[in-house]
Amino acid sequence: MAFSQAEVLAGLAEIVNDETGIATESVQLEKSFTDDLDIDSISMMTIVVNAEDKFGVKIPDEEVKNLITVGDAVNFIVSAQG
Amino acid sequence: MAGKIVVTGLGATTPLGGDVESTWKALLAGESGISTIEADWVSEYDLPVTFAGQAKVKALDVLTPQECKRLDQSSQFALIAAREAWKDAGTPEVAPERIAVEYATGIGGVWTLLNAYDDLKNRGPRRVMPMTIPMLMPNGPAAAIGMDIAARGGVRTAVSACASGTEAIANAIDRLRTGEVDIVVAGGCEAGIHPLPLAAFASMHALSKRNDNPAAASRPYDIDRDGFVMGEGGGAVVLELEEHALARGAKIYAELVSGAVTSDAYHITAPDPEGTGAARAVLRALEHGGLQVTDVDHINAHATSTPVGDIAEYTALRRVFGDHLDKIAISATKSSTGHLLGGAGAIEAIFTILALHTRTAPPTINVDNPDPAIPVDVVTSPRNLGDGELVAISNSFGFGGHNAVIVFKSYEK
Numbered sequence: 121m122a123f124s125q126a127e128v129l130a131g132l133a134e135i136v137n138d139e140t141g142i143a144t145e146s147v148q149l150e151k152s153f154t155d156d157l158d159i160d161s162i163s164m165m166t167i168v169v170n171a172e173d174k175f176g177v178k179i180p181d182e183e184v185k186n187l188i189t190v191g192d193a194v195n196f197i198v199s200a201q202g
Numbered sequence: 203m204a205g206k207i208v209v210t211g212l213g214a215t216t217p218l219g220g221d222v223e224s225t226w227k228a229l230l231a232g233e234s235g236i237s238t239i240e241a242d243w244v245s246e247y248d249l250p251v252t253f254a255g256q257a258k259v260k261a262l263d264v265l266t267p268q269e270c271k272r273l274d275q276s277s278q279f280a281l282i283a284a285r286e287a288w289k290d291a292g293t294p295e296v297a298p299e300r301i302a303v304e305y306a307t308g309i310g311g312v313w314t315l316l317n318a319y320d321d322l323k324n325r326g327p328r329r330v331m332p333m334t335i336p337m338l339m340p341n342g343p344a345a346a347i348g349m350d351i352a353a354r355g356g357v358r359t360a361v362s363a364c365a366s367g368t369e370a371i372a373n374a375i376d377r378l379r380t381g382e383v384d385i386v387v388a389g390g391c392e393a394g395i396h397p398l399p400l401a402a403f404a405s406m407h408a409l410s411k412r413n414d415n416p417a418a419a420s421r422p423y424d425i426d427r428d429g430f431v432m433g434e435g436g437g438a439v440v441l442e443l444e445e446h447a448l449a450r451g452a453k454i455y456a457e458l459v460s461g462a463v464t465s466d467a468y469h470i471t472a473p474d475p476e477g478t479g480a481a482r483a484v485l486r487a488l489e490h491g492g493l494q495v496t497d498v499d500h501i502n503a504h505a506t507s508t509p510v511g512d513i514a515e516y517t518a519l520r521r522v523f524g525d526h527l528d529k530i531a532i533s534a535t536k537s538s539t540g541h542l543l544g545g546a547g548a549i550e551a552i553f554t555i556l557a558l559h560t561r562t563a564p565p566t567i568n569v570d571n572p573d574p575a576i577p578v579d580v581v582t583s584p585r586n587l588g589d590g591e592l593v594a595i596s597n598s599f600g601f602g603g604h605n606a607v608i609v610f611k612s613y614e615k
Contacts, residue, residue, distance in 0.1 A: 138267075139271065140268055141267065162333055165331075165332045166332065169329060172328075
């Protein structure tokens with residue numbers, strides 16, 4: 121069963137919160153991981169791996185640099201499913 | 203000798219308490235911080251030793267979940283101790299370039315390393331988290347403290363097994379005396395209560411196997427001692443030159459007079475039975491401080507509760523002090539805390555400092571039948587050390603033949 125965009129956003133927000141302590145409601149589609157949420161590359165890699173586990177997708181390392189905003193990540197995960 | 207170095211802040215998290223005050227109170231009350239380990243892995247691996255001196259307050263109850271996620275438990279203990287010490291020192295306002303850290307560990311991030319290896323074996327290389335290396339490196343605790351208090355005057359880590367914490371404090375002396383920095387946070391930590399170190403120490407017959415009575419297991423100087431007890435936690439002290447401390451109106455606990463480090467080159471784990479290296483460390487330390495052996499009033503002994511170690515230290519002390527040893531009040535506080543390895547020297551420095559500051563030597567518990575081979579004046583209930591200037595030393599010795607001794611003096615303005 122595929123996750124909807126809203127479900128992926130909510131799930132990703134939980135992962136971000138767990139890793140960084142950032143409130144889930146701050147994790148919004150237009151937010152930049154580095155500029156708005158102040159997430160460093162080490163946390164980003166942890167978030168990516170946890171997202172792979174949670175949503176059953178592969179996020180290749182070369183793709184991670186293109187995931188500038190939360191929306192980028194959500195869209196990638198939604199389209200990478202099934 | 204350049205200006206006096208004084209102690210202006212103390213911090214600790216130990217098997218007796220989550221801070222200095224609760225730890226000291228429990229120590230004076232003769233409590234034991236040793237208990238059975240309530241973890242599945244004890245029975246899973248059928249460990250021969252099932253108890254340890256576990257931190258009384260879990261780091262997760264003090265730090266944020268995110269701090270804990272990015273720090274090995276050893277660094278968590280270090281940060282808790284250092285923050286308390288820094289606050290206790292009045293949160294000094296010092297230029298970052300003039301702040302240094304000398305913070306030790308014996309083993310480093312053993313939990314992080316072995317958990318990451320499990321992740322690698324069970325889930326593959328991608329599941330080995332990117333923070334693994336900075337979390338497992340032995341300088342991780344020192345670096346965590348340095349980041350926290352913005353220390354840019356140099357952050358270093360002494361690694362000399364169970365002598366590490368004392369060596370780190372001794373290393374701080376030169377940093378201050380040379381005028382390179384104004385203030386140093388020094389100490390050590392350990393978080394090694396993991397099945398592998400437990401199994402390994404047990405396999406070398408270093409640990410007590412008194413599984414049926416953990417609180418009685420750490421018994422330095424008792425005839426029935428059968429090994430040390432692993433402990434975990436950390437301690438930190440804030441050190442600065444007296445004039446710097448007075449200028450900023452800091453309270454002063456004691457003077458750190460001097461320190462010395464020597465090595466045995468005898469055996470990788472066994473102490474030199476003649477205690478010559480340890481004796482040299484004590485003598486050098488007193489010499490560096492311009493003190494006579496007869497000046498010493500109190501010793502916080504290394505005394506881990508191993509059959510041979512306690513005797514080797516006694517031999518060294520008798521060699522140094524001769525008849526004066528009988529006039530020295532000796533405390534073996536590992537009887538209450540267990541052996542914090544790289545953190546031992548740090549918390550024992552704090553106990554030594556508080557003994558001088560409060561003029562009260564802390565008790566040694568479990569000495570039910572004193573070993574006649576170690577005829578010393580063991581303090582078994584809190585003892586007043588009397589008036590006037592008091593001098594105390596704290597000893598630490600480590601696998602590898604490391605000997606480290608630091609000397610403190612009571613402070614009067």
